Amino acid sequence: MRRLFPVTDPTLSAAADRExxxxxxxxxxxYPAPGEWDDGRWLRANMVSSLDGAAxxxxxxxxxxSAADMRIFGTLRALADAVVVGAETVRLEGYRPARARDAFAARRAAAGQSPAPVIAVVSASLELDLTAPLFTAPLVPTLVLTGAAAPPERIAAARKAGAEVLIAGDGARVDPARAVRELAERGLVRLLTEGGPRLLGQFVAAGVxxxxxLTVSPTLTAGSAQRVASGPAVAVPERFALASLLERDGFLFTRYRRVRSIG
Incomplete structure (x- = not known):
């Protein structure tokens, strides 16, 4: 792994490229220091894209x-209070409960965090496989974020399966900003979303x-795969500033922060 930005050592060479x-x-x-947070919580996204924009x-x-991408994926999870993910991504990617990692145990304990991050599933329909390990064998209870108009019988079934159901919308859909607030009110302020693209698009549109x-993968796929964020375009594009850039085996690991969020 090489740090390309910010540059801390102008003599950096290939010899420094290590795991x-x-x-x-x-x-x-x-995560930034609490004084840098606008409203007591910080939501970061972690996504991967091919060179031609496929998510x-x-x-x-x-x-x-790649192996390096998965190490960063695991690190970002291990730093988070909660991982927020859409129900479709849970189904497609075969999501399982987050696990406790020995390498991060002391760091999480010092930050007052649970041994593993909470998985928070966003679902309007609550069409979830409640027999999956995500619900039957989590180290910490799985959360489900849904709207007030969700089918009552499915809310009851999710609760019976051991999930904590949070109402984060007045209608059938989840309000992204309210979802973030609901999690923060439970002390889950270091938030990570891993998508999918539709959920990330909702967070972008809500300005939260x-x-x-973003990992830029040195691959080309063509086809018609989704971008990392999808949905209606925002009225005015929001500006983000490059915070860091790492490289390993041709993969670029970028990190951008919203300009107005930096203290």
Whole structure:
């Protein structure tokens, strides 16, 4: 792994291109100090894209990833209070509960976090496989965010399965800004979303995304795969500033922060 930005050592050479430890990655991707947060929470996204803009290949993102990308993926999870993900991505990617990682145990304990991050599933219909390990065997209870108009019988079934259901919308759909507030009110303020593209598009449109971690994969897919964020275009594009840029095996690991969120 090489740090390309910010440049801390102008003599950086290929000899410095090595696998970073989890401690080094944790420091590189640490959440900002609370004083930098606009409203007591920080939402970052982590996505991967091919060179031609595909967020997935044949419905999944795995073929665009790499070993270094997965180490960063694991680090970002290990730093978060909660991982927010759309129900469709849960189904397509076969989501399982987050696990406790020995490499991050002391860091999480010092931050007052649970041993593993909470998985928070956003679903309007609540058409979820409640027999999946995500609901039957989590280290910490899985959360489900839905709207007030969700089918009452499915809300009851999710609660019976052990999930905590949070109402985060007045109608059938989840209000992205309210979802973030509901999680923050439960002390889940270091938030990470892994998509999918439709959910990320909703966070972007609502203006609640603080940070974008985008892996640029040195692959070409063509086809008609979704972008990393999809949905209606925002009225005015929001400006983000480059915070860091890492490279490993041709993969670029970018991190951008919303300009107005930086103290």
């Amino acid at each position: 970073w430890t989890f401690d080094e990655l944790a420091e590189a991707y640490a 997935q290949h044949e419905g999944r993102s795995q073929s665009l990833s 995304l603080d940070e974008m971690c």
